[in-house]
Amino acid sequence: MLNKENIRVVQLIDSLDIGGAERMAVTIANVLTDKISFSGLVCTRKEGDLKGTINSSVNYTFLNKRKSIDIKALFKFRNYIIVNNVNCIHAHGSSYFFAVLTKFILPSVKIIWHDHLGNRVSQKESNWFLRFFSLFFSGVLVVNEELEKWAIQNLKTSNISFLSNFYNTKQNEVNQTFLEGEKDKRIVCLANLKTPKNHLYILKSFLASDLSNKGWTLHFIGKDFRDEYSEILKLYIENNKIEDSVYLYGSCLDVGHILSQAKYGVLASTYEGFPVTLLEYGFANLTVLSTSVGFCSKVIIPNVNGYLFNPNEDNALMSLFKALPNSESKNKEMATNLNTFVHQNYTAVKVVEQLLNYYQKWL
Structure with missing residues (x-):
């Protein structure tokens, strides 16, 4: 078990478009900066509007991944982990795929997968791939009880927990949108x-x-x-x-x-x-x-x-x-x-x- 001051975690997300998983990845990276020794955020495929909400104290990198298996992006991420002595990849949503590929070439790193997808249970045909990759997860976090039940029944790890979403009230905003009407x-x-x-x-x-x-x-x-x-x-x-x-x-x-x-x-x-x-x-x-x-x-x-x-x-x-x-x-x-x-x-x-x-x- 690590002490909090020895936890060095990177949040991994495939895009920074405004969406539920993306917002939580950024929010978690932001709030962890003064609570652990290293809080990073890596976007694999596409930057977006949320990039502007990342705190300056978060160690941020964009990999510019161009295809499903992008060797250049993969080794760039491997180097990021080694240089920053990261011991955990907190992978959100579909980014678990890239996280597991990274573990193949850097076995020491741990993966925590965070499932945000509300209709996961109904996606029966696509989940076989996830079931296999879950062999390489150290743990799984889910955002509701239905997902927790599904994960317990289907994934190849026993370290499954519900973690509620939360809202970070400490956010800097520039007021620029003004609504019509009363x-x-x-x-x-x-x-x-x-x-x-x-x-x-x-x-x-x-x-x-x-x-x-x-x-x-x-x-x-x-x-x-x-x-x-x-x-x-x-x-x-x-x-x-x-x-x-x-x-x-x-x-x-x-x-x-x-x-x-x-x-x-x-x-x-x-x-x-x-x-x-x-x-x-x-x-x-x-x-x-x-x-x-x-x-x-x-x-x-x-x-x-x-x-x-x-x-x-x-x-x-x-x-x-x-x-x-x-x-x-x-x-x-x-x-x-x-x-x-x-x-x-x-x-x-x-x-x-x-x-x-x-x-x-x-x-």
Whole structure:
């Protein structure tokens, strides 16, 4: 077992686009800098907007990997580990593949794999590769209980633990995004424009609730991939003439500033692991309308600290939207309850101590 001061860990991630796994990799690297002797972050394939959120005290490197097995990138990472005396690769999501390749040429390094994928259980055909590679993991961290159960049943390591996501409130932001509409009638959705995030369902529910005719506005914050999914959303907005009520902002880094301008936060994904978005909503004191999938139902207690709905029920979200204007006192109370709950359970201080204990136990 290592002492904390001897733990030298690099977070490994395939891209720095804004996403759940990517955000947690950066957040963990940032908060560990003053708690262990070395905190690094290595991006293998693609840099992105999150690069600007990496603390200067984090030892960051980009490998510029061009193909699945990139020998140049592999030996660059091997050299990084040797030079910085790294004893653990904390591999997030799909980066486990590159981490194991590295272990083949540097057997002494340990691998902790961190699974963030909410629909892992349903991906039966692609998991055989992961099962084999798990032979080389020293441990596995998962973000919800369903993933923990799956990992125990399927992976070739016994060192499996649940580690909740957390939100680091100590972040430097440049306020540059300003929302349209009235603050008390703004609903924000933090989610990249992609299939599981269910934006069209939110749009249909918003339109059916008639809130757009009462001065309410809907704000989508997340990367626009300019694909068919995105075009369907834009066409729906145009065809239903709600351009003055629905706004798309693309990727934004000033999340705290954005949420301070809103009163409600919605998340309607058809699957999730543990969305940091709910924690961000809670810290911003928003009234939350959340999907019931993944770990969401462990954070949101219906009618106590938020609203919970089944994203596969056609009118579930519409009914909640419709009731919002008549429930101001209740909404305010639930927002306060959620704010208290996330401060008590999902701050960096609480979760990072658990992570450090895990490192110590298995390194």
